[in-house]
């Protein structure tokens with residue numbers, strides 16, 4: 609009985625839950641210029657600026673698929689949930705305008721767990737200036753599902769697409785790769801070590817969406833195509849190849865590997881949320897954009913008339929040999945190499 613009473617104290621009804629979210633949103637939404645009506649009405653009203661258009665992305669964060677409650681602090685779950693949407697906006701060169709969050713949680717998590725989830729989400733939302741403009745809540749009677757929709761704006765017709773690369777373009781990445789996969793491997797070995805956020809960078813628990821880089825790429829007309837590295841370099845570069853009807857060769861010696869990560873993690877790990885983009889060979893790309901290192905790793909080439917997906921991306925060995933790099937990054941519904949309790 610005592611246990612039940614304690615549980616009741618930590619559970620909140622939907623009205624209380626929405627009220628506490630509304631309190632947190634407060635003046636944040638009022639400050640957003642494109643949001644004519646924010647959270648609290650039947651719909652949000654969004655008013656794009658003249659000469660701009662909206663880009664929209666949606667991402668699910670599902671317990672035991674994208675995170676585990678025993679591995680990830682709630683703040684990290686909130687942060688990563690928002691990062692996934694923001695990183696897609698960054699890849700389009702968009703400025704974030706509004707976020708919508710639909711949240712299904714079991715009743716016993718509507719107290720402290722949820723507050724900490726929102727702490728993580730709002731800390732990042734405030735930093736990048738995106739208001740929460742609406743959403744929904746439900747009792748999941750089981751696992752946690754956080755579904756986020758992000759709205760961004762770009763100058764009309766100028767969004768960075770996956771399809772714009774041309775043969776001869778140089779392939780660039782921001783930051784370093786493999787750090788998220790290395791931290792996830794460390795979490796798997798010792799979940800307790802990451803319960804509290806330390807001072808060290810946490811590329812898996814708290815990845816940084818490259819919004820400023822994306823906006824700068826668009827503004828300065830640097831990029832012919834772009835994508836964010838959510839699934840892994842081998843998989844995401846293949847997406848640019850597919851959409852641009854090209855192939856690519858990357859020089860593994862040039863791939864910037866994160867401290868503590870392996871080349872395999874850098875090539876296939878995913879969830880680094882860095883940007884991968886292509887630029888014309890004559891365009892001078894600075895070594896840093898918006899304070900983030902940018903590194904050339906290969907080039908786009910013409911492809912055979914009917915290439916298999918396995919052969920779209922090739923790697924150049926130090927001896928000058930080219931070998932296919934199969935897309936071994938993340939793909940839902942594909943049989944896993946190791947079964948069980950993975951986190952994505």
Ligand SMILES: [Mg+2]
Nearest residue numbers: 696699836838
């Ligand atoms: Mg993406």
